Amino acid sequence: xxxxxxxxxIIETDHLTKIYQNRQIALNDVTLTIEKGWILGLLGPNxxxxxxxxxxxxxxxxxxxxxxxxxxQPMTPNAAMLRRxxxxxxxxxxxxxxxxxxxxxxxIARLFGLPSSIRKPRLASLIRAVDLLRHSGEPIANFxxxxxxxxxxxxSLINKPDLLIWDEPTHGLDIExxxxxxxxxxxxxxDKTIILSSHNLSDVDEVCNHAAVLSQGQLIFSxxxxxxxxxxxxxxxxxxxxxxxxxxxxxxxxLKTIGDFKxxxxxGRRLELRLSDDASNTGLLGQLFQMLHDSKVSLISIRSVGQxxxxxxxxxxxxxxxxxxxxLYDQSEAA
Ligand SMILES: Nc1ncnc2c1ncn2[C@@H]1O[C@H](COP(=O)(O)OP(=O)(O)OP(=O)(O)O)[C@@H](O)[C@H]1O
Numbered sequence: 001x002x003x004x005x006x007x008x009x010i011i012e013t014d015h016l017t018k019i020y021q022n023r024q025i026a027l028n029d030v031t032l033t034i035e036k037g038w039i040l041g042l043l044g045p046n047x048x049x050x051x052x053x054x055x056x057x058x059x060x061x062x063x064x065x066x067x068x069x070x071x072x073q074p075m076t077p078n079a080a081m082l083r084r085x086x087x088x089x090x091x092x093x094x095x096x097x098x099x100x101x102x103x104x105x106x107x108i109a110r111l112f113g114l115p116s117s118i119r120k121p122r123l124a125s126l127i128r129a130v131d132l133l134r135h136s137g138e139p140i141a142n143f144x145x146x147x148x149x150x151x152x153x154x155x156s157l158i159n160k161p162d163l164l165i166w167d168e169p170t171h172g173l174d175i176e177x178x179x180x181x182x183x184x185x186x187x188x189x190x191d192k193t194i195i196l197s198s199h200n201l202s203d204v205d206e207v208c209n210h211a212a213v214l215s216q217g218q219l220i221f222s223x224x225x226x227x228x229x230x231x232x233x234x235x236x237x238x239x240x241x242x243x244x245x246x247x248x249x250x251x252x253x254x255l256k257t258i259g260d261f262k263x264x265x266x267x268g269r270r271l272e273l274r275l276s277d278d279a280s281n282t283g284l285l286g287q288l289f290q291m292l293h294d295s296k297v298s299l300i301s302i303r304s305v306g307q308x309x310x311x312x313x314x315x316x317x318x319x320x321x322x323x324x325x326x327x328l329y330d331q332s333e334a335a
Contacts, residue, residue: 007035007036008035008036009033009034009035009036009069009072010034010035010036010038010070010071010162010163010193011032011033011034011057011068011069011070011163011195012032012033012034012068012069013030013031013032013033013053013056013057013066013067013068013069014031014066014067014068014069015029015030015031015065015066015067016029016030016031016032016053016056016063016065016066016067016068017029017030017063017064017065017066018049018052018056018061018063018064019064025217026049026052026217027049027052027053027056027214027217028049028216028217028218029066029218030049030053030066030214030217030218030219031066031219032212032219032222034193034195034210035193036193037193038193038194038209038210039185039189039193039194039196039207039208039209039210040194040195040196040208040209040210040211040212041196041198041201041203041204041205041207041208041210041211041212041225042054042195042196042197042198042211042212042214043197043198043201043204043211043212043213043214044213044214044215044317045215045317046199048214048215048216048217049214049216049217049218050167050197050214051091051167051197052217053214054088054165054167054195054197056068056075057070057075057165057195058075058083058086058088058165059075059076059077059078059079059082059083060077062076062077070082070085070086070163071085071162071163084112084159084161085159085161085162085163086161086162086163086164086165087156087157087158087159087161087163087164087165087166088156088164088165088166088167089152089153089155089156089164089165089166089167089169090167091167091168091171091197092168092171092172093148093149093151093152093155095140095143095148095151095152096140097139097140097141098139098140098141099139099140100136100137100138100139100140101127101132101135101136101137101138101140101151101154102123102127102136102137104140104151104155105123105126105127105151105154105155105158106119106123108155108158109122109123109158109159112158112159114158114159122158122160123158126154126157126158127154129154129184130150130151130153130154130184131150131180132147132150132151132154135147145172145173145177146173146174146176146177146180149169149170149171149172149173149177149181150177150180150181152169153169153181153184157188161192162192162193163192163193163194163195164188164192164193164194164195165194165195166185166194166195166196166197167197168197168198168199169181169185169196169198170182170198170200170203171199178200178203182203182206182207185207186207189207196208204225205225205229208225209224209225210222210223210224210225211223211224211225211228213228213316213317215316215317220316220317221316228316235262235274235275235276235277235279235281236273236274236275236304236305237272237273237274237275237285237302237303237304237305238270238271238272238273238302238303238304238305239270239271239272239273239299239300239301239302240269240270240299240300240301240302241269241270241271241292241297241298241299241300242269242297242298242299242300243269243292243295243296243297243298244296244297245268245269247295247296247297248266248269248271248295248297249266250295251271251288251291251292251295251297252264252266252271254291255273255288255291258284258287259276260275260276260279260284261273261274261275261276261284262274262275262276272305273288
């Protein structure tokens, strides 16, 4: 008998489309499957449709066309039982200012119908987990952005959901708070499926294993994060060299005559290189190493550079936008 690993589909959207009353096409024909255990980074510039997508998945909006299934069942505004299995954090979550973390979390837990015997210990452990114990009796009105974010995390976990949908959870956080949030996501990732919408691409880089990119309402990329990063990893490098400055400068001058080196930039003994998209990086780097060897220049280190996810994502959006322009241009030519 063969045992086959069957992937479990947590979210399936099929030609999902949302046009708002003002005729704005916020989401355009998005077909996407998200499987159990994925930590999906949902990326896209302002207005790309990320929040619209998340709200459709949550059943908070009705699609204009297409469908959403969550845990194998159709998601609709009436599917409250499905929503109970999702921990949602909206962008900039707001809480009743007069409540304290304890009264607020207790209120949410009651809405979920948790009995007191479960409610109390869970509430206590969540407040500890998000480091709000010292502030648990203080009014939320006095909370910083970071404390608000941690309270939102606790509230989204109160019903032990299988799926977390967090819209910009690191938005407005300082470095320390952001670090804490990312560590928390990594811990939760062990047994949950997570969708993380973020503008901060290094966050996605750090915690996600998959990425989806929206641009002008369209899904322009959906694959592993590795794949997204691989799109540019191969062509941008920084090298630290050692040897006579004259010899290093000579190598740089030689490199500039080779067309496939799109950027050759020397600062002291640090050489920055960008190769053309379709070049063989192995071949070109091999050539470079030979030149260094012939000129008696030592290679101290070589690394691929840049915020790789960010660059790959920007490249994708840029390409898609120029394709859109070409399509429009073609249509007007044909007309
Ligand atoms: N309730 C609404 N009514 C009308 N138009 C809307 C509504 N919500 C969003 N839009 C429009 O739909 C488009 C997509 O918006 P959405 O908020 O989904 O994008 P986003 O990627 O989440 O953006 P951001 O990163 O800025 O939050 C935008 O042009 C926005 O102005």
